[in-house]
Amino acid sequence: MRWIAAIFALLVGLETTRADDAQAAKDATIVETLLRLKTIDVNSNQKLKDAVLRHLELHRGTPKYVNLIDRLNVRGVETALLQLALADPASTEGVHAGELLLKREQAKLILAQIDSDDEAVATKAVSLLGYIGNEEATEILKPLALDNHRTRPVRTAAANALGRSRLGERFLLRVVQDGRLPADLNFTVANVLYASTDDSIRMEVAKYLKLPATAGSKPLPPVSALAKLSGDAAHGKELFNTKATCIKCHKVRGEGKEVGPDLSEIGSKLSREAMFVSILDPSAGISHNYETYSAILDSGNIISGLKVSETDDNITIRSAESIDKVIAKNEIDELIKSSISLMPADLQKTMSEKDLVDVVEFISTLKKKTF
Ligand code: HEC
Known part of the structure; x- marks a missing residue:
C-alpha cells in the first residue's frame, strides 16, 4: 500500500508544480502586456500587482529584477531594493538598485543605514553612494566626509566614495585648497587624489598634501599603485620579524606578541590594498576589540x-x-x-618602498589552511 501513497504524493506534487507553472506563465503574460501598455498603473490594482510581485520573485538576484521594478514603476518594494543594494554595493545589480532608490526620492532609506550604530552597515551604505557616483549621490557624500560628528570610518568611507567620481575628486581638492580637510583624512584624500586620472588634480594636490614617506624621506606612490607591485615574501617575513617590528605586536602561527590581532590568516581576510592601508593609516579602520x-x-x-x-x-x-x-x-x-590605533602610523619610515611591498607580500601569503 505504501507505493500507492508514494505515487499519489508524486501526483499531487506534479499537480502543484503544473499549477505553479501555469500561474507563472500567466504572470509572465501579464507582465509582458503591462510593459507594452504603458498606460496602466500596476499599483492601482492589487490583482495585477500580485501577479507582478510573483513574477518579480522568480527574477530576484538577476538584473531583470531591478529593471522590471523600474519599468513597471512597482511601488512598495523599496526595502527589497535597499537590501539588494547593500548586499553588494560594488556590483551592477547593487548600483542599479541604489540608483532607483535615489530616483524615487528614497535617499532617506540609505541615510538611515549610514546613521546605523553598526559601522560595517554604515560604511557599506556610504560606499554604495560612491559606486552610484552621480550628482545626487555626490551631494549626499560631501557633507558626510566633513561632518566631525561622524565616526572616522564613516568619514574615511565618504572620502573614498567621493574619490570614485570626478565631481567628488574636484570637491575634495577644493576642500584641501581651502584648508578645510580634517587632518585625520589627509592620508585617505592624498591617496584618492594622487591616483586621479586627471593630471591637473594630481599636480594641484601635490602642492598641499604628501603621501607617507619611507626611509630616506622618499614619498610612496598611492596605495592603488602599491597594491599592483609584487614583492619578495621571504624577505618580507624577515623584515616582519626584525626591523619592521610587526612581531612585537602580532602573532603569526604561534610566534610573536599579542597586542594587535593574530595575523596567521590575514591573507584570507584583507585585500592587498587594505593591507597597505592598515599599515600606513592604522586609525582609518580600527579592528573590533582593538580600540x-x-x-x-x-x-x-x-x-x-x-x-x-x-x-x-x-x-x-x-x-x-x-x-x-x-x-x-x-x-x-x-x-x-x-579613535587612534595603538599601531604606530609611521612604521614605513624605517623601510624602503620595496621593503614595505615585501612585508605585504609576506602577509598576503598567510591564508586560512584548507585541508
Ligand atoms: C605597537 C604595536 C603594533 C605594531 C608594531 C604593529 N601593529 Fe599592526 N596592529 C596593531 C593593533 C593594536 C592593531 C589593531 C588596531 C587597528 O586595526 O589599527 C593592528 C592592526 C593591524 C592590521 C589589521 C588587522 C585586521 O585584522 O584587520 C594589519 C594588517 C597589521 N596590523 C599589520 C602590521 C604590520 C605588517 C606591522 C609591521 C610593519 C604591524 N602591524 C606593526 C598593533 C601593532
Missing part, C-alpha cells in the same frame, strides 16, 4: 592601551609594549575610548 583606551588616574597619570579584561574592581590595560597593567577602578578618574 585604544586611555585611563586617566586620580594621580594625573594616564595609562593607554587595549582593554584586555575588566572585573567589578579592576581594569587590565595592555600597552603597546605588551605589558599588562591592572588598575583599580576606584583610582580611575575617567576611561576614554580613543
